[in-house]
Amino acid sequence: VASFNAGQIAADAMEAFFGDKLSPPPPPPSQRDLKQEERWKPTLTELARYAGRYFSQELETFYVVSLKDSSLVAYHRGLGDIFLIPGTKEGQFQGNQFALQSVQFAASGSILEMLASNGRVRNLRFRIVNKENEF
Numbered sequence: 001v002a003s004f005n006a007g008q009i010a011a012d013a014m015e016a017f018f019g020d021k022l023s024p025p026p027p028p029p030s031q032r033d034l035k036q037e038e039r040w041k042p043t044l045t046e047l048a049r050y051a052g053r054y055f056s057q058e059l060e061t062f063y064v065v066s067l068k069d070s071s072l073v074a075y076h077r078g079l080g081d082i083f084l085i086p087g088t089k090e091g092q093f094q095g096n097q098f099a100l101q102s103v104q105f106a107a108s109g110s111i112l113e114m115l116a117s118n119g120r121v122r123n124l125r126f127r128i129v130n131k132e133n134e135f
């Protein structure tokens with residue numbers, strides 16, 4: 001009984017009855033074959049547009065977004081620095097910590113807002129409260 005393999009028996013039966021009608025499975029795509037979208041490459045001026053202090057009413061917490069060593073960084077007093085890596089579209093970033101896995105900046109009228117997502121939450125809204133880089 002320990003050597004009984006139902007999956008292998010089914011595969012053998014399928015091959016015996018339909019083997020001449022089946023085509024071999026396609027080879028898995030290599031990394032070179034997969035078309036990857038090109039990342040957005042913002043200038044320092046473009047990154048500086050997102051700097052400011054953002055507040056979520058739902059979480060009652062702040063993130064301070066600023067430039068640090070030519071990278072965009074979101075600072076939270078309990079989490080520290082979260083580096084925001086540009087995504088494939090303008091205003092889209094990926095964070096290096098679970099709290100901010102995905103960030104999208106958007107203009108809603110004249111108010112800039114940050115939409116944060118992670119494994120549990122999608123598009124949690126943080127509104128900019130000032131354009132200062134003060135903690």
